[in-house]
Amino acid sequence: MADSLEGKSVAIFLAPMGTEEVEFTDPKEAVEDAGASVDVVGAETGDVETVNGDINPGGSYEVERTFSEVSVEDYDGLVVPGGCVGADQLRADDDAVGFVHDFFETEKPLCVICHGPWTLVEADVVDGRTLTSFHSLETDIRNAGGEWVDEEVVVDEGLVTSRNPDDLDAFCDKVVEEIEEGPHEDRETEDV
Template sequence: MSQSSESQLEDVTVAVFLAQEGSEEVEFTEPKDVVTDAGATVDVVGHETGEGRTVNNDLEESESYEIEKSFDEVSADDYDAVIVPGGTVGADTLRTREAGVELLREHVEAGKPTAVICHGPWTLVEADVVDGKTLTSYHSLQTDVRNAGGEWVDEEVVVDDGLITSRNPDDLDAFCETILEEFGAASE
């Protein structure tokens, strides 16, 4: 890379979605830390401001993190890239939040890079942006992806027209590496 890792994304603004409860902690923290460390400006965005309680392995309560902005107070124009973590309950909650789904739809339709992992693709299905796309997710979502017109594949990380998807926390290294590449390329 020609730039240092600290400045690789210095002109990039990223929204990281977080549910009030149930987002998988490592799928939230690791991608967020990677883009922050690369110099991006990062906002944690959710249904409402306040605390977002994460989980480990879907069932064990973990740490709380600040949700800095609500979906209602931001727009797709505010961000160069978006990250959506998984966690069964968190992803299920996020896909029921109309303002968040609309933000995601507008972002993807604008052709901006969007990174989504594990159960997070439920939000993509709800946003109606997977038709004709190839993506991966936690294996139990493959029927949802196919029913929404997408092609589901069992791969560590998949990139299709700015949409970056991965299966689960075991894929985080590849997912984060791909986020840096794709977010960086989009900012050039």
């Protein structure tokens, strides 16, 4: 995987609080190790605290660019980590949801783990897709028209999803693989 993403640029979301630390750090490290440049994108620039297991304090990480400062055209891939509180904040942020929707429309790899698929539901891009997530989102995904499956990692035409931190090895491998492959021009998108 070394240098397989050389010249590629990836955005990774970081919520104002409550992002699950390893779901942020592991994918970020994986794409950086593969040669990609990474921008940490959030609602406001500055340092934010992550969590471990949703309730224990994690480390502090810097949001480098805001949703309003970036464009989907700037990136070859997008990663949305989970964490119950963090994902809930992201799905309530119109700019974050708009970015996810617009990124999905580009047909470039969109990689989401754990509670992160809440942003997919809110962005109205789940209908007709097969995906996985933290088990408590199953009903939300089905109600949005998606097919929820209980699998380690699911890839549906460049949409990469995983259930929880236990799936990070498989998730990170697929993130790198899909970003290396590039856009899925056969992905059918619906205008909303």
